[in-house]
Structures are given as C-alpha cells and as structure tokens.
Amino acid sequence: MTGLSTTPSLDRARLGFYRGLLRQMMLIRRFEEKAGEAYALGKIGGFCHLYIGQEAVAVGSIAALRDDDYIMCSYREHGHALARGVASRAVMAELLGKSTGCSAGKGGSMHLFDVSRGFLGGHAIVGAHIPLATGAAFAIKYRGTDQVSICYYGEAAVNNGAFHEALNMAALWKLPAIYLCENNRYGMGTALERASAIYDIAERACSYDMHAETVDGMDVLAVHEATERAVQRARSEKLPTLLEVRTYRFMGHSMSDPIHGHYRTREEVEEQKRLDPIPGLFHRLETDGLMSQHELSALDAEVVAEVEDAISFAEESPEPMEDQLYQDVYQ
Amino acid sequence: MPTLTYRDALNHALREEMERDPNVFLMGEEVGVYQGAYKVSRGLLETFGERRVVDTPITELGFAGVGVGAAMVGLRPVVEFMTFNFALLAMDQIVNSAAKMLYMSGGQVPIPIVFRGPGGAALQLGAQHSQAFESWFAHVPGLKVVAPATPADAKGLLKSAIRDDNPVVFLEGEMLYNTKGEVPEGEHIVPLGKADIKRAGSDVTIVCHSKTLSVVEKAAAELAEQHQISAEILDLRTIRPLDRDALVESVAKTNRCVVVEEGWPFCGVGAQVVDEIQREAFDHLDAPILRVTGADVPMPYNKHLERAAKPTVNLVIEAVRSVTYQS
Ligand SMILES: Cc1ncc(C[n+]2csc(CCOP(=O)(O)OP(=O)(O)O)c2C)c(N)n1
Ligand SMILES: [Mg+2]
Numbered sequence: 113m114t115g116l117s118t119t120p121s122l123d124r125a126r127l128g129f130y131r132g133l134l135r136q137m138m139l140i141r142r143f144e145e146k147a148g149e150a151y152a153l154g155k156i157g158g159f160c161h162l163y164i165g166q167e168a169v170a171v172g173s174i175a176a177l178r179d180d181d182y183i184m185c186s187y188r189e190h191g192h193a194l195a196r197g198v199a200s201r202a203v204m205a206e207l208l209g210k211s212t213g214c215s216a217g218k219g220g221s222m223h224l225f226d227v228s229r230g231f232l233g234g235h236a237i238v239g240a241h242i243p244l245a246t247g248a249a250f251a252i253k254y255r256g257t258d259q260v261s262i263c264y265y266g267e268a269a270v271n272n273g274a275f276h277e278a279l280n281m282a283a284l285w286k287l288p289a290i291y292l293c294e295n296n297r298y299g300m301g302t303a304l305e306r307a308s309a310i311y312d313i314a315e316r317a318c319s320y321d322m323h324a325e326t327v328d329g330m331d332v333l334a335v336h337e338a339t340e341r342a343v344q345r346a347r348s349e350k351l352p353t354l355l356e357v358r359t360y361r362f363m364g365h366s367m368s369d370p371i372h373g374h375y376r377t378r379e380e381v382e383e384q385k386r387l388d389p390i391p392g393l394f395h396r397l398e399t400d401g402l403m404s405q406h407e408l409s410a411l412d413a414e415v416v417a418e419v420e421d422a423i424s425f426a427e428e429s430p431e432p433m434e435d436q437l438y439q440d441v442y443q
Numbered sequence: 444m445p446t447l448t449y450r451d452a453l454n455h456a457l458r459e460e461m462e463r464d465p466n467v468f469l470m471g472e473e474v475g476v477y478q479g480a481y482k483v484s485r486g487l488l489e490t491f492g493e494r495r496v497v498d499t500p501i502t503e504l505g506f507a508g509v510g511v512g513a514a515m516v517g518l519r520p521v522v523e524f525m526t527f528n529f530a531l532l533a534m535d536q537i538v539n540s541a542a543k544m545l546y547m548s549g550g551q552v553p554i555p556i557v558f559r560g561p562g563g564a565a566l567q568l569g570a571q572h573s574q575a576f577e578s579w580f581a582h583v584p585g586l587k588v589v590a591p592a593t594p595a596d597a598k599g600l601l602k603s604a605i606r607d608d609n610p611v612v613f614l615e616g617e618m619l620y621n622t623k624g625e626v627p628e629g630e631h632i633v634p635l636g637k638a639d640i641k642r643a644g645s646d647v648t649i650v651c652h653s654k655t656l657s658v659v660e661k662a663a664a665e666l667a668e669q670h671q672i673s674a675e676i677l678d679l680r681t682i683r684p685l686d687r688d689a690l691v692e693s694v695a696k697t698n699r700c701v702v703v704e705e706g707w708p709f710c711g712v713g714a715q716v717v718d719e720i721q722r723e724a725f726d727h728l729d730a731p732i733l734r735v736t737g738a739d740v741p742m743p744y745n746k747h748l749e750r751a752a753k754p755t756v757n758l759v760i761e762a763v764r765s766v767t768y769q770s
Contacts, residue, residue, distance in 0.1 A: 182516060216549025225548035232515055233548060237539050243505050244540060247512015254468065254494065254518060261512075274535075277505025284500070440550040441584050443608035 116358065117327045117338045122400050130397060131411075133175060133332050137167040137390050139415040140191040143200055144363075146419045147190065147207055147221075151367040155427070156207045159236075160221045163191035165362035168389035169294050170195040172335030173262065173357075176343050182230045182252075182261040184245035187222035188294075189234035192264060198226045200422040210429035217432040218440070238299075239265065239272030242291065246278040249287035253350065260346040262290040262339075267356075268299025270313055279354065283320035288346035290339065292355045294329065300365045301375035317354040329359030330387040360384040444625040452594035452626050453483045453615065456601035457521065459630075461491055464519060467605055470497040470506055471523030471560070480525045481561060481620050507533035507558065511540045514556040514610075521605060524560035527576050527614060533558075534579075541610035542585030555608045559601070561617035562590070563654055563705050564742055567749060573742035575706035577652075580612040581683040581715070587635055588682040590614040592656035594624035596680055599633025607635060616654040638686035640693065644675035647699040647763050650690065650716055652679040655703045655754055662759035670760075672767055682712055690716065691724045698729040699766040703754050708736040730766040735759050 122130065144162045151160050163170070166188075174183070174195040185192045193203050198214055206213025207221050215225045222236040232248065235241035245263030252259045269275055270293060282289045293313050297304055305311055317324035323345060327338040335357055342353035362385055364371050372378045397403035447455070461467050468491075473480045475488040475498040488496040499506040503524065510520035524530045530537065537558060544552045564573035581588045587609055591597040597615065604611040641656060642663055651659045656678050663674040677693050679686065694700050700720055702713035713734040720732060738752040764770040 184512070213549070215547060215551070218549050219547045223547040225551050227548070227551040232552070233544070235540070237535055240508065240535055240540060243508025243536065244512035244515065246505070247509040247514070248516050249512075250509050251513040251516045251518045254513070274504055274508065277500075277502040278508065280500060281502065281505055281509060440546045442587075443545060443553040443555075 115326070117325055117334050122396060122402065124402065127402050130393065130402065133171050133336070134390070134393050134397070135411055135415065136171045136195050137332065137393070138412060139200065139418060140167045140171070140194050141390060142415045142419045143194060143204070143422070144190060146423055147204070148363070148367060150207070150423065156221065157209070158220055159187065160207065160367040161188040161365065162363045162367065163188055165384070165388070166294060166296060166329065166359045167191055168332035168335055169329045169357050169359050170264070172332040173292055173339040175336050176339035177260065177262065180230060181259050182232055182245070182248040184232050184241045184248065184261070184263045185234045186238070186241065186265050186269070187234050187236040188266070189224055189264070190221070193224045193226065193231060196226070196229050196231050198224065198229060198231060200418055201425040204422040205426040205429050208426040209431070210426055211432040211436070212425070212429040216436070218436070239269040239274035241265070242269065242275050242278040246282050246287060246289055249282060249289035249352070250285065252288050253285065258347045260288050260290060260343050262292060264292050264294060266299060267293055267295040267297070267304050267313055268302065268307060270316060271307055279320045279322060279352070282352040283322045286350050287352055288350050289352040290342045290346060290355060291352065292339070292357060294359055295356055296359050296361045298365070298375065301373070303375060314354060314356040322352055322354050324354040324356065326356045326358065329357035330389045330392055332389055332393055360387070444627055446623050447594045447626045448620065449594045449597050449616070449622050449624070450481065450483055450620040452598035453601055454485055456598045457484065457487060458490065460602055460605040461487070461495060466517065467519045467521065468495040468497065469521045469523060470499055470510060472499055472501055472525045474498060474523050479523070481617070483620070484523070503529050503532040504536060507536040508540065510556050511536055511544070511554055514554045515544065515552050519555045519605060521557045521559060524558065526572065526617065527560050527562035528572050528574060530558065530560070530576070537580070537586070537610070537612065538583050542583045546585060553608045554610045557604045557611045557613050559613035560615060562614040563616055563618070564749070564753065565617040567744055567746060569744045570741035575704070575737065577614060577682050577704070578706055578711050581712060585610065586683065587611045588614070589635060589680065590653040590682060591680060592616070592619070592653050592678050594622065595626045595631065596633055596639070598626055599631045600635065600680060602632050603635050611635070614653065618654055633680070636681045636684040636686055638689035639678045639680055640675060641678045642674065642676040644673040644697065646673045646697055647701060647767055648675045648677055648693040648697045649701050649703060649759065649763065650677045650679060651703040652682065653705065655705055658754055658756055659703055659759055661756045662763065665756065666760060666763055670764065670769060672763060672769070674763060685715065685719065687719050687723060690720055694720055694724045695727045698727050700732045701735060701759065701762045701766055702732060703735045703759055705737050705754060708734060708739055711736055730768065733762040733766055735762050
C-alpha cells in the first residue's frame with residue numbers, strides 16, 4: 113500500500129487560514145444537519161445525499177484551487193458547493209426546489225451548478241462526470257491556459273468504465289486534471305472489498321502511468337497539502353493525478369437509508385466518528401494555543417445563524433413560475 | 444454549381460467551420476492519421492494539426508464525455524462516431540449529460556456539440572452494424588436530430604449544426620457518402636428544422652429523409668410514368684425539431700400521405716409524423732396515412748433477406764396506390 117499522507121505541524125502565521133477551513137467544515141456540518149431535518153419534514157424531496165463526516169475532503173482540496181479552476185462533482189456535492197463559495201442561501205433554496213436556487217430549482221440536491229465559480233455541477237450517474245472533467249481539462253490544454261480541472265467521485269465509481277476511459281485519455285494526452293476519489297468505503301451498501309478486485313484505489317493509477325497519492329481524508333490539512341501537490345503538477349507539469357482520499361460517511365447513503373444496517377455495524381460507525389475531522393482540527397488548534405473553546409462556540413453560533421438564514425430564505429423564496437417548465441430545454 | 448460527393452460536402456463544411464471558428468475541433472476514432480474511417484475528415488489533420496483533429500482510443504463513452512465536458516466550458520466539439528452503432532456506448536453522455544445539462548443547470552450550461560457519423564444499414568454488415576437510430580435520439584428533449592439526404596443539404600446542415608448552441612445528433616447515410624450532387628458555391632447554410640420539397644406533386648405527399656429519399660424518388664418517377672400519380676416528396680432533413688408547418692402545408696394540398704423511413708416501425712419517426720398530421724391536418728385527409736419502414740427484425744446478413752428488410756421502391760409504390768385507392 114502507498115503510505116498515507118498526513119500533516120506536518122501547525123504554523124502560527126496561518127491561523128486565519130486554519131480558522132477558515134474550520135469554519136467551512138462547521139458550516140457544511142450544520143447545513144447538512146438542517147438539510148436532513150428539512151428532508152424529514154418533507155421540504156426537500158427526491159434523493160438527498162449528506163456529506164457529514166467527509167467535510168475535510170471538499171474543504172481541504174477546494175482551498176488548494178484558484179478561482180478560475182473547474183470543479184466537477186457527483187450527487188454528494190452540497191459540501192463542495194459551499195466550500196467553493198456558492199451562497200448557502202442559493203444551495204438551500206435549490207434543495208427546496210425554489211427559483212432562487214443555484215440551478216433555478218430545476219436541478220435539485222444532485223444537480224447544483226454555479227458556472228460563475230467554475231462549479232460545473234453535481235451529476236447523478238455514477239462515474240459519468242469523470243469524462244466530463246477530462247473534457248474540461250482537455251479544453252484547458254486546447255486553450256493553453258494554466259487552469260486545473262478537478263473531479264470528485266466515490267470509490268464505487270472506479271469500477272465503472274467511464275473512470276477507466278477518462279483516466280486513460282487524461283494520461284495519454286497529459287491533461288491538467290485531478291481525479292479525487294472520496295473513498296468512504298461503501299457504495300450504498302456494498303463495501304469496497306465486495307466490489308473491487310483490488311482494495312488500494314491509488315494503485316489503479318499505475319494502469320495509466322499516472323501519479324497517485326493516498327491521503328488521510330479526516331485530516332483537512334493533509335488533504336489540502338496533497339491537493340496542492342496535485343494542483344502544482346497539473347498547472348506546471350500539465351500532468352494528471354489520482355488522489356485517493358480515505359474518508360467515511362457518518363450518515364446513511366442517502367436520507368432514505370439508515371446509518372448502519374446489514375452492511376456496517378453501529379460499532380464501526382461509532383469508531384469512525386472518533387476521527388471526526390472537525391474536532392480533529394479544533395483540538396490541534398487548541399493544543400497549540402491557537403484557538404479556545406469559547407472561540408469555537410462563537411464560530412458555531414455564526415454558522416448556525418448562517419444556516420438559519422439560508423433555510424428561511426429558501427422557505428420564503430418563490431417556487432419557479434410554471435412557464436419555467438419549457439424554459440432552457442434548448443438554448 | 445460544382446458537383447461534390449456527400450463525403451466531400453461534409454468535409455468542406457468541417458473545413459470551413461474550423462477555419463471560421465478556432466473553438467471548433469474534431470474528435471473521434473481514426474479521424475486524423477487514418478483520414479477518417481469513411482474519409483470524411485480527409486486532409487483535416489494536415490491543415491489543422493493534432494490539437495484540433497484528435498484521434499481517440501476506442502472509448503465511445505469516454506470521448507463523448509470529453510466532448511461534452513469541453514463544450515461545458517465553451518469549446519465547440521464535433522465528435523465523430525465511426526458509426527452510430529457504437530454510439531450506444533455513449534448513450535449516457537448524449538442523453539444524460541449533453542441533452543439535460545442546460546435544463547438541470549437552470550440555463551447556465553449550454554452544450555454546443557455535434558455528434559456525427561454514419562447511421563443506418565449499409566450492405567450485408569449484419570445485425571450489429573445496420574440500424575437507424577433517428578427515433579432513439581429524436582425522443583429526447585434537448586437534442587436536435589438531423590439526417591441529410593443530399594450533398595448540398597449535408598454541407599449546409601452540418602454548418603448549421605456546428606453553429607447551433609445545442610447538442611445536435613447528425614446522422615449521415617453510410618450508403619450516401621459516394622453520391623454526387625450540386626452544392627452551391629461559397630457560404631451555403633441550410634437552417635435546422637426546415638423540411639424541403641424535393642419534388643412537387645399534387646396527389647400524395649411522401650415523407651422521407653436521408654437514404655430513403657433515393658428510394659422515394661425512384662418510386663415517384665414510376666408512379667408518374669406508370670400510374671399517373673403525381674407525388675410530392677417532402678424530405679424532413681431535420682427530425683427534431685420537426686417541420687410541422689411543411690407537413691401540414693403539403694398534406695393540405697395533396698390530401699394523402701405515405702411516410703417512409705429506414706428505421707424500425709415501433710415508435711419510429713413515421714409514428715410521430717402520422718400523429719402530427721392526424722391532429723393538425725385531419726380535415727385535409729382523404730385516406731389513412733400509411734407507413735413504409737424497415738422490417739421489425741434485427742438486420743439479417745443474407746443478401747435477399749436484407750433486401751426484404753429495407754424499404755423498397757415497390758413497397759412505396761404499393762403504399763401510395765393504396766392511399767390513392769388505386770390498388
Ligand atoms: C450508473 C449508476 N448506477 C447506479 C446508480 C445508483 N447509485 C447511486 S449512488 C450509488 C453508490 C455510489 O457509491 P460511491 O461511488 O462510492 O459514492 P458515495 O455514494 O459513497 O459517495 C449507486 C449504486 C447510479 N446513480 N448510477
Ligand atoms: Mg463510497
């Protein structure tokens with residue numbers, strides 16, 4: 113197995129940066145809790161996949177990107193949108209299907225878009241967006257700019273042909289792409305070991321002669337640094353990277369699923385929760401004397417207020433007009 | 444007017460559009476070094492280089508997705524399928540990604556892409572290489588579907604397809620590449636969504652597209668000579684959006700209609716045409732509309748069986764004589 117990349121010690125001068133990461137993770141956590149609540153109340157419909165437990169992955173990696181880079185996500189993308197700076201109001205309004213949502217209420221939880229931020233969508237066919245990210249990387253190379261295209265997908269997607277086809281072309285054509293696998297061990301109720309002939313996803317990169325790294329996804333700083341290395345490789349060397357980020361989802365696959373059941377035990381979930389990335393970062397900050405419990409509470413109050421504002425905004429927002437039904441089928 | 448093959452007309456359209464717009468590029472299997480499986484892209488690699496004429500691995504799902512991804516950020520890809528039989532592997536990208544992106548992004552992400560290549564049966568290629576996919580794609584809101592029959596239309600429609608800001612599925616006739624026809628010189632554009640009367644007539648409207656045009660033309664000639672029936676030939680050219688006005692206008696004049704297509708009958712293009720006409724021109728009809736389609740079977744290899752599976756001149760004549768109550 114490739115060694116797991118973890119973090120070096122904290123740098124006092126970067127306190128503002130650490131605080132920013134912590135705030136984003138806390139915002140996503142509170143946002144997702146609220147989304148879960150709204151789902152239970154029937155305010156959010158369809159499938160709704162929460163990101164609780166995996167916050168460090170989106171937050172750490174997106175912090176390593178530039179504003180003009182492209183981001184392509186799966187359907188578990190609320191956290192990525194928030195980390196990219198899409199307003200929590202616009203994301204929540206989209207979950208509620210309102211006209212003020214970031215996809216005008218026509219995308220829903222699985223299809224969040226904000227082109228102004230290079231946020232190119234949540235996509236709901238497992239693996240299908242991986243070639244799309246390769247296409248964005250192709251366009252970057254075609255135009256000769258130094259942007260980067262990053263793609264987030266789950267470990268279950270690597271058994272899909274689209275993954276293989278996309279990575280092969282990215283390596284063949286030397287495209288500035290980062291394929292970030294969020295290995296949360298399960299695709300719905302199927303453990304990685306029951307679906308994949310090899311358990312070490314980073315190893316798959318050798319099929320394409322691609323750089324790979326395995327990262328502790330519960331450590332936001334480790335994720336950030338590994339992504340920075342991949343970004344550097346893409347921007348300067350014009351080469352793709354496969355990042356395997358080891359993480360865990362604390363909730364069920366979607367809001368319709370129980371947290372544990374036939375496929376994983378309560379004990380396993382509880383054990384993983386001890387690795388929660390939010391207290392993880394806070395305790396390091398506290399230990400180094402960079403942040404107090406009091407400051408943490410203040411930060412929490414701040415994100416709770418932001419989420420409350422988001423849900424009120426979403427609830428008060430108008431439904432899309434009926435004439436929207438036939439809008440945007442064709443340009 | 445210069446005479447060109449259908450193949451060269453397409454080639455000229457690609458060349459002109461690539462010259463006009465640096466965001467247009469061609470991607471697919473064997474499009475570059477090999478000059479195209481059917482030589483449609485002949486010489487383009489030499490002119491535009493590897494950056495814009497991109498040979499891909501045999502990875503239809505993958506490169507269709509790469510095309511859509513590139514279109515998401517503003518390029519204008521022309522994705523060639525060696526034949527549309529292989530596009531089935533890319534169906535997910537065409538339907539789930541290309542066709543729906545604009546809508547599910549609330550209007551933020553247009554996909555200006557052309558998926559092109561030969562469709563329909565050639566000769567004795569067997570079941571997996573001989574099928575017409577018009578109705579598959581035409582079923583999908585968000586896609587436009589084009590199937591030109593002549594060199595002039597091939598050129599003018601491909602240029603429009605490349606300039607269109609929506610995903611366009613452009614079905615070429617594998618058997619048409621060598622056919623010759625006059626193509627207007629200079630900038631020649633044929634708008635999408637406009638049918639064309641290929642022969643004016645008064646007794647019956649025969650609706651067709653792509654390869655079936657030549658079958659229908661032969662039938663119309665014979666109907667005129669031997670049966671004194673004057674057939675109007677309406678070439679759809681674009682399947683979606685369908686030119687309803689042209690259909691209604693023609694049927695209002697002839698009062699009878701036969702719809703011919705190469706594809707399978709069930710849920711075929713003709714079924715849609717019949718639906719439009721019976722709703723919009725019911726009072727003009729003097730007879731039920733008949734359809735001539737490919738046989739409802741996988742394409743057999745045997746030459747005689749294959750012929751029996753395709754729409755023929757005789758089948759068209761029979762259908763026309765039936766709707767004109769001559770048979
Ligand atoms: C092609 C396809 N097959 C099946 C599904 C149904 N499905 C949705 S999510 C999922 C599991 C995916 O797991 P993984 O890729 O690990 O991502 P995670 O949900 O763990 O984030 C399945 C089977 C789908 N959306 N697309
Ligand atoms: Mg998973």
